[in-house]
Amino acid sequence: MSKVVKFGGSSLADATQFQKVYNIIKSDPERRFVVPSAPGKRFKEDTKVTDLLYKIFYAKTKNEFHLYFDQMKERFLDIIEGLQLDLSLEDEFTIIQKALENGVSEDYVVSRGEYLNGRILAAYLGFEFIDPKDVIFIDQEGRYDVKKTDAILSQKLSETPYAVIPGFYGSLNDGSGKIKAFSRGGSDVTGSIVAKNGKVDLYENWTDVSGFLIADPRIVKNPDVIETITYKELRELSYMGASVLHENSVFPVRKEGIPIHIKNTNRPEDQGTLIVESTCHKPTHVITGIAGKQGFATVMIEKDMMNSEIGFGRKVLQVFEDHHLSFEHMPSGIDTMTVIVNTEEFIDKEQDILAGLHRQVHPDSIVLESDLALIAVVGRGMKASRGTAARVFKALAKENINIKMIDQGSSELNIIIGVRNCYFKPAIKAIYREFIVNE
Amino acid sequence: MSKVVKFGGSSLADATQFQKVYNIIKSDPERRFVVPSAPGKRFKEDTKVTDLLYKIFYAKTKNEFHLYFDQMKERFLDIIEGLQLDLSLEDEFTIIQKALENGVSEDYVVSRGEYLNGRILAAYLGFEFIDPKDVIFIDQEGRYDVKKTDAILSQKLSETPYAVIPGFYGSLNDGSGKIKAFSRGGSDVTGSIVAKNGKVDLYENWTDVSGFLIADPRIVKNPDVIETITYKELRELSYMGASVLHENSVFPVRKEGIPIHIKNTNRPEDQGTLIVESTCHKPTHVITGIAGKQGFATVMIEKDMMNSEIGFGRKVLQVFEDHHLSFEHMPSGIDTMTVIVNTEEFIDKEQDILAGLHRQVHPDSIVLESDLALIAVVGRGMKASRGTAARVFKALAKENINIKMIDQGSSELNIIIGVRNCYFKPAIKAIYREFIVNE
Numbered sequence: 004m005s006k007v008v009k010f011g012g013s014s015l016a017d018a019t020q021f022q023k024v025y026n027i028i029k030s031d032p033e034r035r036f037v038v039p040s041a042p043g044k045r046f047k048e049d050t051k052v053t054d055l056l057y058k059i060f061y062a063k064t065k066n067e068f069h070l071y072f073d074q075m076k077e078r079f080l081d082i083i084e085g086l087q088l089d090l091s092l093e094d095e096f097t098i099i100q101k102a103l104e105n106g107v108s109e110d111y112v113v114s115r116g117e118y119l120n121g122r123i124l125a126a127y128l129g130f131e132f133i134d135p136k137d138v139i140f141i142d143q144e145g146r147y148d149v150k151k152t153d154a155i156l157s158q159k160l161s162e163t164p165y166a167v168i169p170g171f172y173g174s175l176n177d178g179s180g181k182i183k184a185f186s187r188g189g190s191d192v193t194g195s196i197v198a199k200n201g202k203v204d205l206y207e208n209w210t211d212v213s214g215f216l217i218a219d220p221r222i223v224k225n226p227d228v229i230e231t232i233t234y235k236e237l238r239e240l241s242y243m244g245a246s247v248l249h250e251n252s253v254f255p256v257r258k259e260g261i262p263i264h265i266k267n268t269n270r271p272e273d274q275g276t277l278i279v280e281s282t283c284h285k286p287t288h289v290i291t292g293i294a295g296k297q298g299f300a301t302v303m304i305e306k307d308m309m310n311s312e313i314g315f316g317r318k319v320l321q322v323f324e325d326h327h328l329s330f331e332h333m334p335s336g337i338d339t340m341t342v343i344v345n346t347e348e349f350i351d352k353e354q355d356i357l358a359g360l361h362r363q364v365h366p367d368s369i370v371l372e373s374d375l376a377l378i379a380v381v382g383r384g385m386k387a388s389r390g391t392a393a394r395v396f397k398a399l400a401k402e403n404i405n406i407k408m409i410d411q412g413s414s415e416l417n418i419i420i421g422v423r424n425c426y427f428k429p430a431i432k433a434i435y436r437e438f439i440v441n442e
Numbered sequence: 443m444s445k446v447v448k449f450g451g452s453s454l455a456d457a458t459q460f461q462k463v464y465n466i467i468k469s470d471p472e473r474r475f476v477v478p479s480a481p482g483k484r485f486k487e488d489t490k491v492t493d494l495l496y497k498i499f500y501a502k503t504k505n506e507f508h509l510y511f512d513q514m515k516e517r518f519l520d521i522i523e524g525l526q527l528d529l530s531l532e533d534e535f536t537i538i539q540k541a542l543e544n545g546v547s548e549d550y551v552v553s554r555g556e557y558l559n560g561r562i563l564a565a566y567l568g569f570e571f572i573d574p575k576d577v578i579f580i581d582q583e584g585r586y587d588v589k590k591t592d593a594i595l596s597q598k599l600s601e602t603p604y605a606v607i608p609g610f611y612g613s614l615n616d617g618s619g620k621i622k623a624f625s626r627g628g629s630d631v632t633g634s635i636v637a638k639n640g641k642v643d644l645y646e647n648w649t650d651v652s653g654f655l656i657a658d659p660r661i662v663k664n665p666d667v668i669e670t671i672t673y674k675e676l677r678e679l680s681y682m683g684a685s686v687l688h689e690n691s692v693f694p695v696r697k698e699g700i701p702i703h704i705k706n707t708n709r710p711e712d713q714g715t716l717i718v719e720s721t722c723h724k725p726t727h728v729i730t731g732i733a734g735k736q737g738f739a740t741v742m743i744e745k746d747m748m749n750s751e752i753g754f755g756r757k758v759l760q761v762f763e764d765h766h767l768s769f770e771h772m773p774s775g776i777d778t779m780t781v782i783v784n785t786e787e788f789i790d791k792e793q794d795i796l797a798g799l800h801r802q803v804h805p806d807s808i809v810l811e812s813d814l815a816l817i818a819v820v821g822r823g824m825k826a827s828r829g830t831a832a833r834v835f836k837a838l839a840k841e842n843i844n845i846k847m848i849d850q851g852s853s854e855l856n857i858i859i860g861v862r863n864c865y866f867k868p869a870i871k872a873i874y875r876e877f878i879v880n881e
Contacts, residue, residue, distance in 0.1 A: 238746065307693075311768070317756055320759060323756075329749060330755065331774075332774050333772050336858065338681075390836075390838075392845050392848060393835035393839035394839075396829070396832035396836075397829075397832040397835075399829075406831050407854070408850055409831060410773050411849075412773040412775040
């Protein structure tokens, strides 16, 4: 058994947090590969080290530069001192400063937070330090080069019993050796790639929360934590706006069937959330999570006997595609078809699309509305339990919330409903109450 | 004010029925144009005159021919005698027999029921008899030639105070004068065309039922009658399998905004069902009707991140279109898209379509199921009343009926749900109970 442990910025913000991380890692010899982020905020008004690095890169005056550079150094020196480590980063700071004077890339500069933090953590733990620039390769678009990375990284990890591999960056896959950062997802992606190539059994993702919440805490007060979630559910909630793991970061480990365990560095005793490919564990509740997004527009196309026109739906979608617009859903009644799109993307192309629809399918009428919110109720437990839809709609009816759209395909893993924007929060609260509080 | 009155076959099956029809027409001088069907069944085991005419046309022996020809004559002679009319149809019978010997068309023969019944009814009422062959023109495909018909028929009707115009047929629009029947909808279409061109205010459609029923009486015992229904609702229920008026028959009058009143010849005092373009009348119940169809298949396509592929949905529909298959609905979840099609149409093309889908959109998986029934809950009242969806789903949950699919577009005039075939009848019963019995 072996594990990858990835720690977020707040888990490594200062020496006290480093000590917690040390205890977590040392308490379990299976925790072999450690992926650190750059130091995050120590308190609400604090600045993340990565943000300081951006400020350094974009500094307009020498004074400005030195102010932020010193603040950045201070953060690392404070940690080293707090841990009473016998480690000097002065050479490193000089190299970075020189590189900046010579006009190095943004990616190089902003990735130094992870690099330096990794250096400290490796020294503190007594683990080998692996610089991702030697083992993780990224293309120009910021995506990881699977073939090259997997060949080199898996070899390296198989020879290394314990190592720290900083998150967020690697080097360009063109052989230039230039530092390149991931476009999105950052250190979570690194953790995922290391988990895959380290052939580990578990990817622990340590953060400052005790797992994923069933609903957005800005909408529902103190929502429960999800105990076990499948990748599919995670992806669905994430797609519908839940701020869980970045979706891109999930795919490398998902392919390998490696579970991800979301844990809280500040409360390691909490159960956290386990993300798995599939599970026989009965979910705690019928629904696993609720998520939603606002800002959708509906384009309702009416035409008598449209169902007898072969190609009608395809032509409608062709018009949207011709204007490079993707659609979210296409519920249909009898003689009506509604295309749901992102309002912001739609608004500029609105008149062109309307003209295109009139030309292509000669509708009797087109009705536009632009204040739709979509809410997804997600849960593998829905398949086994009848009446979930009834409970969702009863909960909304009780609050006098009118449903503008319903979409449930035969996957039975989610129900998607559309309500007016003004009912977005009340609807989520009502569904949470029905399935979690009253259950 | 003037009205078209169309009478179905059972309303004109014998002399007693003719007397009821007489009383109905004579009780209201606005009933100017009368469209009769051929005599229908007088009792359950009886044969309709139109069916006798088919037997005559397809008779294989002289004996067979004479047997059915005499039965047909008998039907008309019985009516004439029962009404004590001074009318002889002997010349007509001779003409038909001669025409048959000379090898006339099927359309000519089977339309003689309406023709002869129209002759009798005109004589009985003292109305002018208009032969549709002179005023209604039909193309080779059995559709009415709008331009030619409207020009000639409207002129004729404007000069005629009271007339009988038999239903079901006209003549070919190629100038040949050959008798041609409508492909579908029969006398209802004639009534509709006469209503339009007679510029009447109401189209009364007299049958042997007291209007349209909220649900199929073979499923729900003694369902209530729908008092007022809009064309749109009618079309939706009819599309979803309710045996109401044939949908084609509705379009000519609908365009003119002429209401249709469905009445019962045997119970003229019953209110019947009024079909209108739109109405401010509050519906009696939140829902106007329930209808459904069995025999659908679902093709569920799963692919991670499909939503980010512009053109995904269009490509899926293109595959179905390339195989000349129309789809009923396309509900979508997150990463899943389900295409619902008629099982019978789908089954022959199944493997080609699956191969096409794999080639075009490279899905992660495709799941087929083939025992879906679709049920539509239709009602203009749903727009104003919240919680309709909740009540539908609660009613189904109470009966332990699992919902495989839900589709509600933003028209808010109908909700369509998919259940397994075995739940088709229980679901309709449950919905009827919730909205009609318990209301």
